[in-house]
Amino acid sequence: IVIDNNVVEVCTDKGISVGESSKPTIINNQISSCSIGIAVKDSSQAWAEGNTITHSRTGISAYQKKLFFGGGYATSTNNVFEGVQTEIFADQLSKVVEL
Numbered sequence: 001i002v003i004d005n006n007v008v009e010v011c012t013d014k015g016i017s018v019g020e021s022s023k024p025t026i027i028n029n030q031i032s033s034c035s036i037g038i039a040v041k042d043s044s045q046a047w048a049e050g051n052t053i054t055h056s057r058t059g060i061s062a063y064q065k066k067l068f069f070g071g072g073y074a075t076s077t078n079n080v081f082e083g084v085q086t087e088i089f090a091d092q093l094s095k096v097v098e099l
Contacts, residue, residue, distance in 0.1 A: 001025070053084055
């Protein structure tokens, strides 16, 4: 799955949410005023490149939500964060690698 060139604005939850062992490429999206810009959870593996995340609580977040799955894994490269409280977050079962 490729999530490319979208504009997501003013959402109270996640701009882009990836879960349950998904493996998307997330490129060139503009996400603004969301709680979490990109959420990668529950054994998913995402490549996030060239996204712009602004005025959000968390930029990219990797975590386990459902006990059945493990944590999330994301690779982040060339993403832009502006006005974001926490750019990158990962719980103990998850990982975000910045290239």
